[in-house]
Amino acid sequence: MSERKKIFWLVKKEWLSLKRHPARLFSILVFPIIMILLFGYGMGGELTDLPVVIVSQSEGDLTDVTIDAIESNKIYKVVEITGDINHGKNLVDSGKVKGAIILPSDYDEQINEEKTVDFYLDSSDQMASQTLVPATQAIFQNISIGESSKISSFLTNGNMDNSQGFNIDSFKSMINLDIDKIYGDIKYIDFLVPAVLGMTIMMSCMMGMGASIAGERETGELARLFMTPTTVATVIGGKIAGKLSVEFIRALILLFAAIILFGASAKGGILPTIIVLMIGALCFVGFGIMVSSRASNQEDYSQMVMPFTFPMMFISGVFYPIETMPWIFQKIAYIFPLTYLNDAMRGIMLKGQTLGDVWLDLLILLGFTLLFFVIGVKKFDRDI
Amino acid sequence: MKYIIETEKLTKKYGDFTAVNSLTMKIPKNSIFGMLGPNGAGKTTTIKMLTCLAYPSSGTATVSRFDIQKNPNEVRETLGMVPQHVSLYKDLTVLENAELCADFYGVKEEDKLDRINELMDLVDITYAKDKRIGQLSGGQKQKASLVASLVHRPEILFLDEPTIGLDPTTKRILWELMEDLNSSGHTIILCSHDMHEVDRLCDNVAIINTGNLVAYDSPRGLKDILLNEEKQNYSNIKETLSNIQNNNEKLEFNYRRLSFLIENISDELINNLKSIDFVFDVNISKQGRVELQVDKFEDKAINNITSSIIKDGGIISSFSSEEPSLEDVFIKVTSEAEDDARA
Structure with missing residues (x-):
């Protein structure tokens, strides 16, 4: 009973502090949304309306179809033909433009002959290049497929007379590339949101435990608590309960911000998503306790925790799939808890998996949590 | 139980550095006990060990007969602590901090508010009970800290530099409060650099330097020891000089200042004062006070000087005399300890 009261006080103190610092409360509530906005729009948005010029040295139906296909694609903004x-x-x-798509003079001639379209590209803009190249390749690949079908159709009918012309409408419809996406149309922002949620919780837990x-x-409040007949476990338990209660609200805000702002979906359900986030929060709070058990002040803590937070942010697959990283980073990624949190979050939110489906990620996270707590409590220096 | 705290060869080492070296002392129950020492002398480490915030490297200590290592929770229940820097939660109010401390000490729910209200009245902070600690002045913070530290009715109250940075009025209020608490049965351990504060409040004083206990007595006892020691040294030097030079040299390092405000000052009065053999120097200050440097150990100095002034027609309006202070004792014993350490 008495220990419960002590833990209750530490949770109450956490919330009273927030309530009495509206700026801090505002920052806690709004910061996650800003993070989501920054990462969502800054890193996860699609590039559209990239300015291009079409240099057309030919005339004819194929030229018209090609220009029409380029103009109707939202990636391009054709500023001039x-x-x-x-x-x-x-x-x-x-x-003035990112590229020039140059249709050669023989583009409309000899339907069955190979033609070369030149794409004069400003490759200094890597992001634009990365979007324009595959999009342009896809357009011409589809046109090429259309041409082949047309030739085949003519051959089948035994009529090679070109005066019959193309059926332009049917030609256009062949431009669309049919891709079978097993988890639906997942954009980069969809890939990013679950991991940004996990990363935000990680940052907030680790930094929060430093202050706590x-x-x-450093300021002596902890010494006052330890001068009372109270165990280290009770004080740490109270700190964790306080922190988790704040993180729970933060996780809810984050999740709803992602759903409202970016149309993110939690296919596996809101509750499992929150449960996974809370397990992640517990793990990072444990990490914070482990580090802060030996840090004599907040500055020391920040210096001690920094070598873990930044590599974790970039190596744990928040922004890019782990598989695309150099092999050494891939190996390191698997010793970071954030990797497993990201994996579980993507499983629940994107693939619609259940908690049972991501059991291994959760088990590893709980294993890390246990390890951090055992080390944290054992190493916790009551000798203040 | 005559002594509430007893230490036996209490030692604390941080690596090769010995913060407290084999400290053996006894603190009488219901007393106000002063702990003096320069910065880094080991007094804070001693307090940390006695309040179970630091583990001793060796030696033993009992607080209210509980061993600090074997029964730390029982020891904690008997202690209250007012640290130098207020360590209450700044975002909580005076009342909330007191309630938090009461719950951490396991004060019964039905007693809690009564005790807090009683203490807030005692230290006169009730008017600010709903103010956050961060909004209070230095003196109010110390009062709030006292409430939080006394809410479980500890037998012993540790006060670490409780009046540092406070204005003289608040200082006096806190001193009176300490005396009241002591009268109501609390043993008070006071760590301070304010010699006047220690001199005024403490029944016994321990001076710690470089981790060692270098002096332990009542303030009066410590001053007498110093006075007698100096008297002896002075007599030896005087005798030696007398043998060598056959005259009474003015040994300025052993003078004492007397100050008189005199009406009807005449040249004759001043010259007669100068001619007294134990008077080393006579000056008239800008404020018109006659400042004299006299032999520190001449018992009849004040009597003879006063008679001389009156005989020459002077009227004494006020008089002050510099007495040996606890500060002199402190400087002496700590510098001796440092010399020993260097040797």
């Missing part, structure tokens, strides 16, 4: 190659290239060189334990050790 010209017949002058040099003018088109000058526009790219001067930075190392900070109070």
Whole structure:
């Protein structure tokens, strides 16, 4: 009973502090949304309306279809269609457009012959290049498929007379590429949101424990608690309960912000998503306690925790799939708890998996948690 | 139980550094006990060990007969602590901090508010009970700290520099409070650099330097020891000089200042004062006070000087005399300890 009262006081103190610092409360509530906005729009948005120029040296149906296909694609913003190659290239060189798509003079001639379209590209803009190249490749691949079908159709009918012309509408419809996406149409933002949620919880838990334990050790509040007949476990338990109660609210805000702002979905359900986030929060709180058990002040704590937080942010697959990283980073990623939190979050939110499906990730997270707590409590220096 | 705290060869080491070295002392129950020492002398470490915030490297100590290592929780229940820097939660109010401490000490729910209210009245902080600690002045913070430290009715109250940075009025209020608490049965352990505070309040004083106990007595006892020691040294030096030079040199390092405010000062009065053999120097200050440097150990100095002034027609309006202070004792014993350490 008495220990429960003590833990209750530490949770109450956490919330009273927040309530009495509206700026801090505002930051706790709004910061997650800002994070989601920054990462969502800054890193997860699609590039559209990239300015290009079409240099058309040919005339005919195929040229028209090609120009129509490019113009109707939202990635491109065709600023000019010209017949002058040099003018088109000058526009790219001067930075006014990102690329010039140059249709050769023989583009509409000899339907069954190979043609080369030149794409004069400003490759200094990596992000634009990475979007424009595959999109342009896809357009011409589809046109090529359309041409082949057309030839085949003519051959089947035994009619090679070109005067019959293309059926442009049917040609256009063949431009669409049919891709079978087993988890639906997942964009980068969808990939990013679950991990950003996990990362935000990680940052907040680890930084928060610094203020809560190392900070109070420095200012003397912790010493006052330890001068009472109270165990280390009770004080740490109270700190954890206080922190988790705040993180629970933060996780809810984050999740709803992601759903409202980016249309993110938690296919596996809101409750399992929150449960996974809370297990992650517990793990990182444990990590914070382990580090703060030896830190004599908040500055020491920040210095001690920094070498873990930043590598974890970049190596644990928040922004890029782990598989695309160099092999050494891939190995390191698997010793970071954030990797397992991200995996479980993506499983629940994107794939619609259940807690049972991500049991291994959760088990590893709980294993880390146990390890951190055991070390934290054992190493916790009551000798203040 | 005559002594409430007893230490036996209590030692604390941090690596090769010995913060407290084999400290053996006894603190009488219901007394106000002063702990003096320069910065880094080991007094805070001693308090940390006695309040179970630091583990001794060796030696033993009992607080209210409980061993600090074997029964730390029982020891904690008997202690209250007012640290130098207020360690209450700044975002909580005076009342909330007191309630939190009461619950951490396991004060019964039905007694809690009564005790807190009683203490807040005692230290006169009830008017600010709903104010956050961060909004209080230095003196109010110390009062709030006292409430939080006394809520479980501890036998012993540790006060670490409780009046540092406070204005003289608040200082006096806290001193009176300490005396009241002591009268109501609390043993008070006071750590301070304010010699006047220790001199005024403490029944016994321990001076700790470089981790060692270098002096232990009542303030009066410590001053007498110093006075007698100096008297002896002075006599030896005086005798030696007398043998060598056959005259009474003015040994300025052993003078004492007397100050008189005199009406009807005349040249004759001043010259007669100068001619007294134990008077080393006579000056008239800007404020018109006659300042004299006299032999520190001349018992009849004040009597003879006063008679001389009156005989020459002077009227004494006020008089002050510099007495040996606890500060002199402190400087002497700590510098001796440092010399020993260097040797």
